[in-house]
Amino acid sequence: MSEITLRSITKSYGSHLALPSLDLDIPKGSFVTLLGPSGCGKTTTLRVIAGLEQATTGEVVLGGKTVYSSGTGVFVPPERRGLGFIFQSYALWPNMKVDRNITLALSEAKKPAQVIEERLAEALAKVQLTGLADRYPSELSGGQQQRVAVARLIAARNSILLMDEPLSNLDAKLRTEMRTELKRMHRELQATTVYVTHDQVEALTMSDIVVVMKDGVIQQQGSPYEIYHNPANLFVAEFIGDPRINLFDGVLSRSGSERVMRFEDSVISVPAGLQRGDGPVTFAIRPENITIVERQGPFSLPAEVDIVQPTGSQTIISLSVKGHRVTALIPRFETSLPKKNIWIEFPADQLTFFDKGTGNRVPLGAPVLGASHAA
Numbered sequence: 001m002s003e004i005t006l007r008s009i010t011k012s013y014g015s016h017l018a019l020p021s022l023d024l025d026i027p028k029g030s031f032v033t034l035l036g037p038s039g040c041g042k043t044t045t046l047r048v049i050a051g052l053e054q055a056t057t058g059e060v061v062l063g064g065k066t067v068y069s070s071g072t073g074v075f076v077p078p079e080r081r082g083l084g085f086i087f088q089s090y091a092l093w094p095n096m097k098v099d100r101n102i103t104l105a106l107s108e109a110k111k112p113a114q115v116i117e118e119r120l121a122e123a124l125a126k127v128q129l130t131g132l133a134d135r136y137p138s139e140l141s142g143g144q145q146q147r148v149a150v151a152r153l154i155a156a157r158n159s160i161l162l163m164d165e166p167l168s169n170l171d172a173k174l175r176t177e178m179r180t181e182l183k184r185m186h187r188e189l190q191a192t193t194v195y196v197t198h199d200q201v202e203a204l205t206m207s208d209i210v211v212v213m214k215d216g217v218i219q220q221q222g223s224p225y226e227i228y229h230n231p232a233n234l235f236v237a238e239f240i241g242d243p244r245i246n247l248f249d250g251v252l253s254r255s256g257s258e259r260v261m262r263f264e265d266s267v268i269s270v271p272a273g274l275q276r277g278d279g280p281v282t283f284a285i286r287p288e289n290i291t292i293v294e295r296q297g298p299f300s301l302p303a304e305v306d307i308v309q310p311t312g313s314q315t316i317i318s319l320s321v322k323g324h325r326v327t328a329l330i331p332r333f334e335t336s337l338p339k340k341n342i343w344i345e346f347p348a349d350q351l352t353f354f355d356k357g358t359g360n361r362v363p364l365g366a367p368v369l370g371a372s373h374a375a
């Protein structure tokens, strides 16, 4: 069941059309991330759901109740939408101690004192801040302040949570810890969560559904697996994945009765079900699907090693292949490789094809196994 529905939402700021027409259904209890580059309309979408921003036209339905409709003139203000928020700044009250920051909304909602106390204790325990209730926000680290904001959400027990780049002010280590914390919180609260970020790692690690946006338009909506492995278009393919996916120009043609792809002076075999006639095409291969070998095989392409960057458990290798820059990612620590006498190989079934005109992915008619390519 859908807990949040946006229908034909448009939003203009003066003459700037931030959202041309957005339709989105967010299932109850899911963790959905709006992901995209700066200015693509993520925050605007979140603020329209919250009611902090009124859409220009369209409809917003939360939990089956219309909270905004340009047709009927309905507009329910944010405080009556039953939502919890965490934004970039944690918006803690600096003049209130941790306990008051967490329970303020509950006291304002006139909850009984015993309920407030129980929820405070539970929330503090869940974010591991028991014992710090008596401190002011300024007496806490950034990560602890963030946890107070999370505790406030836990205590409020809203069925919808909205988060806008909540981890962006934290250092890398804390960010990783808080990702785990937020994911755990979602599992426990089962609240429908809409999370805004431009960080693909946050999106892939935490979400049930990732919504990739560009210029106010949804490019693809799917599980992290789908977004990563079956990108709908070149924009998604390039935006997701670090190091970035490798892109090349090829030409689909025939060699006798076999369909092949020509890449420079090499011929690469093509997955059997590729739904595309002969002609130019863009093809892509993820860095981790490239293998580096030190002996020429029947299906290898000659390469020259440029830069070797070990990151710990993996090594990023920049290569030159037939005049093209190629990035490979190998699953081990490597400080150097021979510059020459190196070849790359990749399985043809790991190639993704895109239309050169539209940038849309070319579908495969059937799963392909054991494909290969020849140099």
Ligand SMILES: Nc1ncnc2c1ncn2[C@@H]1O[C@H](COP(=O)(O)OP(=O)(O)OP(=O)(O)O)[C@@H](O)[C@H]1O
Residues within 6 Å of the ligand: 013, 016, 018, 036, 037, 038, 039, 040, 041, 042, 043, 044, 045, 198
């Ligand atoms: N109050 C405003 N007045 C005018 N233009 C605005 C306003 N708020 C946002 N915009 C514009 O609308 C577009 C979408 O902005 P939005 O903040 O939703 O993007 P975003 O994807 O959240 O970006 P970021 O990751 O940088 O926060 C941008 O072009 C932005 O400049």
